Amino acid sequence: MIVDAAVEATMAIVDALHSFKNDEDQAKAVAEFNKSLLPRILHGLEKRVVGPYFTGDKVTAADFYWLHFYYHAWTTNLNHVEASPADFPKLKAIATTLHACDELADYFAKHKQENV
16 A cells, blocks of 8 residues: 555656646646645555554565655655645655665665666
8 A cells, every 4th residue: 555655646746747748737737736646645654654664663665665756756846746745754754764774875885786
C-alpha cells in the first residue's frame, strides 16, 4: 500500500507537470493534484507511520520508495506543489533520516553505477 501510494503520487505529479501541451491545461491538472490527490495520499501515509520508519524500527522497501518520491518528485517541485514537507513531520523524518544515514551513503558509494 505504501509503495503503491508513493508510485501513484509520483506518476500524478509527473503527469500534471509534463503531460499537457498548453499552460491552461497544465495549470488545471496541477490545481487538481494539489487540491485532492496529493493531500489524500500524504495524509493517509502520515497516519500509517508506526515508528521511525513506515512499519516500525526497521527500514523496508516502502521507506526507499518514499525517499525517492520525497527527493525526486516532491521537494524538487515545491514551486508547483502546495503541500509542505513541514506539514507532514513523520514523512519528512523518514526521508531526512534515510538521507543522512551513513550506512546508506557508504552503500551507494560502493555500488555507484557509471552512466551507460
